[in-house]
Amino acid sequence: MIVTTGGVSVGAYDVVKEALSSVGDEDEPGSGIDFRKLAMQPGKPQGFGSIGPEHTPLLALPGNPVSSYVSFELFVRPAIRALMGLKDVHRPKTRAALSADKPLSSPAGKRQFLRGTYDEESGTVTPVGGAGSHLIAALARANALITVPEDATEVEPATEVDVVLLG
Helix, strand or coil: CEEEECCCCCCCCCHHHHHHCCCCCCCCCCCEEEEEECCEECCCEEEEEEECCCCEEEEEECCCHHHHHHHHHHHHHHHHHHHCCCCCCCCCEEEEEECCCCCEECCCCCEEEEEEEEECCCCEEEECCCCCCCCHHHHHHCCEEEEECCCCCEECCCCEEEEEECC
16 A cells, blocks of 8 residues: 555646556556545645555545544554454444533535544533644644534534544
């Protein structure tokens, strides 16, 4: 498997997308890379497919550190574990009460993954850091990802939310 990070959006420096967009031809049926904008935050730009005569899997992740990490956890880690023949390919999930001083806001139409600290004893999860995909200090303190669904633009404190456990 080949995993790349960065260069998959539409900016002047997004050369990975440009270079891989032409991969695949008539002699290699089923090969090629597809680039998509997923309805998620962080991690909207993604690429996936296979290259070469052996159809080597390729996953192209966004370049912002948190976007890349979240994408790795959601897509790459499960793919690697599946290729290893493991049964449990995804991180464990649970539900927890949101412990926050104010409501969380989330963009409409996007599934948001916020860094958080999960406390098993109290059954709560607390957001850490902001929503920016460049804020990596909060990621170092997080042991969970708080999932805000696409149809929610605000989540009130004490609301039960889905939580992906990282630790």
